[in-house]
Amino acid sequence: MAPSSVNHLSQPCIYGHFVSSYTERKSRFMKWLSKLFKGGSTRGGASSSGGGSRHPQFIGDENMAWRTPIGSVDDHSRQKEKDELDRAIALSMAEDSKRRSGHRWRRENDEDFSRALHDDLHPPFYTPQAPQQYYSWGSKICGGCKREIIYGNYLGCMGTYFHPQCFCCRFCGRPITESEFSLSGKDPYHKTCFKELAHPKCEVCHRFIPTNKDGLIEYRCHPFWSQKYCPSHEHDNTARCCSCERLESWDARYITMGDGRSLCLECMESAIMDTGDCQPLYHAIRDFFEGMYMGLDQQIPMLLVERQALNEAFNGEKYGSHHMPETRGLCLSEEQTVTSILRRPRIGGRQLIGMRTQPQKLTRKCEVTAILVLYGLPRLLTGAILAHELMHGWLRLKGFRNLNIEVEEGICQVMSYMWLESEVMPGSRSTPSTSSAASSSSSSSSSKKGGKSNAENKLGEFFLHQIASDGSTAYGGGFRAANAAVGKYGLRRTLDHIHLTGNFPL
Numbered sequence: 001m002a003p004s005s006v007n008h009l010s011q012p013c014i015y016g017h018f019v020s021s022y023t024e025r026k027s028r029f030m031k032w033l034s035k036l037f038k039g040g041s042t043r044g045g046a047s048s049s050g051g052g053s054r055h056p057q058f059i060g061d062e063n064m065a066w067r068t069p070i071g072s073v074d075d076h077s078r079q080k081e082k083d084e085l086d087r088a089i090a091l092s093m094a095e096d097s098k099r100r101s102g103h104r105w106r107r108e109n110d111e112d113f114s115r116a117l118h119d120d121l122h123p124p125f126y127t128p129q130a131p132q133q134y135y136s137w138g139s140k141i142c143g144g145c146k147r148e149i150i151y152g153n154y155l156g157c158m159g160t161y162f163h164p165q166c167f168c169c170r171f172c173g174r175p176i177t178e179s180e181f182s183l184s185g186k187d188p189y190h191k192t193c194f195k196e197l198a199h200p201k202c203e204v205c206h207r208f209i210p211t212n213k214d215g216l217i218e219y220r221c222h223p224f225w226s227q228k229y230c231p232s233h234e235h236d237n238t239a240r241c242c243s244c245e246r247l248e249s250w251d252a253r254y255i256t257m258g259d260g261r262s263l264c265l266e267c268m269e270s271a272i273m274d275t276g277d278c279q280p281l282y283h284a285i286r287d288f289f290e291g292m293y294m295g296l297d298q299q300i301p302m303l304l305v306e307r308q309a310l311n312e313a314f315n316g317e318k319y320g321s322h323h324m325p326e327t328r329g330l331c332l333s334e335e336q337t338v339t340s341i342l343r344r345p346r347i348g349g350r351q352l353i354g355m356r357t358q359p360q361k362l363t364r365k366c367e368v369t370a371i372l373v374l375y376g377l378p379r380l381l382t383g384a385i386l387a388h389e390l391m392h393g394w395l396r397l398k399g400f401r402n403l404n405i406e407v408e409e410g411i412c413q414v415m416s417y418m419w420l421e422s423e424v425m426p427g428s429r430s431t432p433s434t435s436s437a438a439s440s441s442s443s444s445s446s447s448k449k450g451g452k453s454n455a456e457n458k459l460g461e462f463f464l465h466q467i468a469s470d471g472s473t474a475y476g477g478g479f480r481a482a483n484a485a486v487g488k489y490g491l492r493r494t495l496d497h498i499h500l501t502g503n504f505p506l
Contacts, residue, residue, distance in 0.1 A: 142166050158186060169193050204229045204238055204247050222246065224465045243267040243378050244462055256351040257376050259307040266455050270379040273344030275304040278386075281379060282371075285386050288419055289394065292491065300393050301370040302386070303340040303360065310374055313338055328377065329385035331392035332369040337361045341375050352376075368393040380423060380452075380460045384467075387419040388412045400499060407498060410478025414486055417467050417479070423452070424460035 140149040144166025155162045171193035182194035209219045239248040242261040248254045254262040343356035391412040470476030485494045485504040497505040
């Protein structure tokens with residue numbers, strides 16, 4: 001804190017090694033001054049109105065000497081005294097210079113010395129600086145450090161007080177020094193931090209989602225994965241995983257299947273690529289059916305095929321079976337020659353290469369010729385498709401004829417859903433006819449793959465969500481009606497009612 005009194009310069013100014021001490025200079029000067037005043041009084045200068053001899057008036061003890069004003073001396077006398085005083089000072093300076101150095105100073109040193117002597121005789125007065133004002137604010141408690149604010153500046157926000165260094169951003173923890181900040185509830189934020197926290201970022205391009213023409217933030221969000229993205233990515237050829245439906249982000253890598261599909265790396269980890277890989281899963285699903293007393297006497301061939309072969313087989317069917325908007329499985333009833341995948345492809349860069357296929361003639365030995373499934377899908381999705389298509393085969397082999405589309409597709413979706421539940425959430429559906437089968441199927445299929453990862457379980461939950469939230473009349477509406485009937489009456493009684501009436505029991 002600055003001192004409240006006026007500072008005085010009380011030490012002599014030092015210029016090089018030639019300047020005499022302040023005491024010596026003052027002593028010589030006082031002698032000259034006394035001599036001058038005595039001479040002036042004897043030369044007949046008039047007395048002041050107060051009378052008496054004139055002596056110097058001292059301020060303090062040793063700082064400065066000031067002559068008292070001489071009101072009655074004429075102008076000539078005052079000018080003469082001034083000239084004598086100047087000569088006295090000059091002679092003193094010259095004598096001192098000769099005694100110290102033995103030769104004359106250069107002109108610039110003379111000027112410096114004169115200034116130094118003048119400064120010693122007239123010490124400067126420093127302008128006093130007003131002390132910094134600190135005010136006591138009473139009993140205010142800082143909302144940051146919880147200590148009392150006693151002196152200095154403080155901030156007030158929402159009825160709470162803060163030390164300036166304690167008013168910090170909730171996001172980054174640094175003090176807020178800007179004049180504008182954002183507030184969420186009772187938490188302050190830097191404006192940039194609040195935008196980073198609250199303004200949604202696109203999970204595809206990783207930029208802030210722009211506002212629309214009305215100034216509103218408009219984005220798309222996946223109902224299950226909660227993936228937020230700019231609406232433009234739905235039309236700019238951004239790749240979407242054919243299994244989990246997530247859009248490919250700019251820092252991710254999706255695998256191109258060569259038929260217009262892309263597969264994310266999580267789905268690729270458990271993807272089934274050829275018919276040989278799919279056989280253990282197919283047998284496990286048949287065991288699941290047998291565990292619910294729905295065994296099949298006939299051996300139905302199962303083939304993993306490419307997208308084009310599946311579409312061609314679908315177009316060759318006469319029964320006009322109803323399938324999902326994108327055909328991923330087919331219960332074949334006609335004799336056809338189908339190209340199946342004999343050897344799985346390998347990943348080369350960002351695409352699959354080295355696939356080996358083989359044409360296979362399918363002959364009809366019963367109502368069902370074969371079950372075809374699209375290759376390159378995760379194990380759980382492949383199993384769900386197999387369960388759905390195997391249920392179509394079971395209905396045909398058991399004499400269920402001319403069923404309504406909602407009834408047939410609905411009950412097939414229920415079987416797909418039940419198998420997924422047994423894999424993802426074992427024991428979640430405890431009906432007398434399914435509990436033991438679910439346990440055996442889950443243990444057998446999981447043991448072949450070494451158990452499911454958390455990512456695969458999450459993927460299974462997504463496939464369950466897809467079935468339950470399907471908006472189509474046949475698959476979505478049919479599933480919800482069939483699932484309600486099975487939940488109320490059980491699977492066996494529901495199937496018996498369908499066989500007799502062609503409809504679900506109410």
